[in-house]
Amino acid sequence: QEYTAVKMEVAEWGAAAQSASIPDKVGGRKIFLVAATLRPETMYGQTNCFVGPTIKYGVFAMNDKEAFICTYRAARNMAFQGITQSRGEINQLMEFDGSILVGTRVKAPFAIHPEVYVLPMENVLPTKGTGVVTSVPSDSPDDCATLSDLAKKPAFYGIEASWAAIPPVPVLSTPTYGDLIAPALIKSMKIQSQKDVKQLAEAKEIAYKEGFYNGVMLVGEFKGMKVEEAKPKVRERMIEAELAMAYAEPEGLIISRSA
Ligand code: ZZB
DSSP, X not given: OEEEEEEEEEEEXXXXXXXXXXXXXXXXXXXXXXXXXXXXXXXXXXXXXXXXXXXXXXXXXXXXXXXXXEOHHHHHHHHTTTOSSSTTOOEEEEEEEGGGGTTOEXXXXXOSSSEEEEEEOTTOOTTSTTSEEEEOTXXXXXXXXXXXXHHHOHHHHTSOGGGGOOOOOOOEEBTTTBTOHHHHHXXXXXXXXXXXXXXXXXXXXXXXXXXXXXXXXXXXTTTXXXXXXXXXHHHHHHHHTTSEEXXXXXXXXXXXXXX
């Protein structure tokens, strides 16, 4: 899979990170949560960022100026994809559980909400992407369902209610589902929570296909353009701005490099 890895710079650590004395910079390096996405064109609609509270994350030096927060597995992949200063070198500076990151505010590249909160998600897979997921509830049924769980029981999830109360931002429109495809699917498929994984997988398939083949951009530089065309352009813009980079999972890397 060829992902876009989006750099979300830490703007302010949450209470848990502050009590754990996580520094603002490590060895002079800025710190970024790095989220792997297949939908760069939806980044305008980010409302928060998700981590798995029980997943282990590291802080990895990429070069003298930047450190990334992601899983060890992702850092190792990055080390072989020209993202670290020297090939194959993994320089881990810290390690903690995702729960430490909850409540931190991060910068969300290209988003209409320039800063968003890090929140917990039960279904984050440690074996996919970077283990950090940027959340777009307008177009991702998983994100939409998780946010509604969090909004219902903020104390249970250890968050402030307001962090999960940001309404989905319309990013693209499809003829069948309108401006907010994920909430529309959640409603029509009667999905109750993030635990409804089977229906959510089905809803995700529909949202991917509808958005890609029939979607038209509602916001941003490529407003009015078909999603199919806008997608690589938004990605290119983010990469040019050094707010993102290409990131592939191992199988994909080998195939794309030898092809
Ligand atoms: C933002 C976004 C906006 C995403 C959207 C999807 C959608 P897939 O298809 O299963 O490969 N993701 C990334 N890493 C993880 C992880 N470790 N655990 C759980 N979810 C993860 O999934 C790729 C998508 O799953 C990624 O793209 C990311 O969410 C999430 F509007 O980033 B996406 C219809 C989906 N729409």
